[in-house]
Amino acid sequence: MYPVKAAAELTGLTPETLRAWERRHAAVAPQRAANGRRLYDAATIERLTRLHRLTARGHPIRDLAALDDAALDALLERSRQTGFGGLDCLPARMLDAIADYQVDEFDRELSVAIATLPVAVLVSRVVMPLLREVGLRWADGRLAIAQERLVSSLLRARLLSVINQHPRERRPRVLFATLPGEPHELGLLGAALYAHDAGAPVLYLGTELPAEELVRVTTRLGAGAVALSSIDPGSAPQALAQLRVLDADLPPGVPVWVGGVNARYMAEALGSARVQAVTDPDALSRRLKRMDAVAARRGAG
Template sequence: MYNFRMYVCCTVPTMFPVKAAAELSGLTPATLRAWERRHAAVVPHRDAQGRRLYDAAMVERLGHLHRLTDRGHPIRDLAALDDHALEALLEERRQTGYGDLESLPARMLDAIADYRVDTFDRDLSVAITTLPISVLVARVVAPLLREVGVRWADGRLAIAQERLVSSLLRARLLSILNQHPRENKPRVLFATLPGEPHELGLLGAALHGYEAGMPVLYLGTGLPPEELARVANRLGAAAVAISSVDPGQARPALEGLRALEAALAPGVPVWVGGANARYLAEALAIDRVRAVTDPATLGALRRGLEGRPAPRP
């Protein structure tokens, strides 16, 4: 089967004939025609000679239908769904399609409690290799961090063990971002301001952004706002994403965001995540500063960036 994204990128066709549309979506021409005729799964365009033509959105829809029918969904039920519903169904299948993840974070922390670092690292590496990023973050990393907090609070996890978990997670998760840097577009900068040392939430957000197709540049923790603005302006950044988790840092973060907004080039959005996000966005009441509390919205934010002219470095 052809790689759809590569085909579109390299040849930039506006329409596909039946055979190409079928190949790109993984179907046979006969199946495509049957789905169209019996279920109106897509309604193709017609050229001057009456031949059916399919645009890129139709081909992507057909690919979604193919994957879902392979997983047991009847085409008669899928054909009536719109594209957003199909994408949601695919995401639901991804989230539930991996066995026994619920017990993995506890098993990994049991290994750390015994200082079996190789076991923890092996389980984490396998999860990173085999799981989509959204599943990895939602069902492994986030529950792992919650369990770390519980065990640290009740004395089952020592400070050294908690720091060991953070160190191993940081190294492995950063390796994902560094595998395939996207240099060809204005990048989205991920950082925290001074006084905010909590990094794993920021890393999780950066991974979600990366999975959503953002060209991510991860800068880490504790950046002075003026320096962050200088980097963003120099690179012509598409957006700046800030994490603020510690309630004790909410007021300093407010002043830091004001300084960042004043120094940042016009038109560059600032996304704020973490426990303090809503407070900070409401207190600032600045149009380009937005609270982002749901990683699922990063895909929509990326699409919003595509229609915006790139800032000048």
């Protein structure tokens, strides 16, 4: 349960706006403490975040207040599709350029997308479809190994430039890495980019870092979370062994977030409250907010 000030920080709204949306529009119904202070639970925080995003796009709060969360989500999705409807052909067009080794054209399209699109749209509508199309074309022989590696290197360079452009030194940081045996990192880069855009202080450590090294860096920096990616089924047993080391040796209270196709299997196999499967941006966003709230409470204490 969060008081007004913490709820305002988590949603990006002011305390005055929170009170106005409650009193004038009944958009939310916070609970009350024994002393009468407003308290907001996690579900209400999520609803306020949706309302904030929609009002920022021009929807009046009076029209949104009576809608349930499913209706708000549908409205957000329609708004996103309408605003960026021309993106569906972009990944295929970029790969057509790579097929002809037109590197400048691919890089120009990618640079424009990075410069003009919100990060959530960039990742969901450009980066992830591009990776899927790379896999399909490589499997059926339309893309050579050299072309696939060219796409990976260009994406990596551009996405890292965004993450490193404005480093945030405040703590707690979120460390992004893969464990030994997992060389694939583009999905991890997308998640790091999303976290960076959400305001989290990101430290991107790259691929194939041993658990012992991650423990050392986490302890030295006082990091707030460790985010990992695992997509190679063959690396899952090795990654699981490394996760056991992290679970045993990381400082108390530091969660491990695992993404990628192996995430659910490894989280269930380990059975630890510390290790959580995080398989979509909304789940990552919720955990980032929770991490900030914990840090805020510790700072206040």
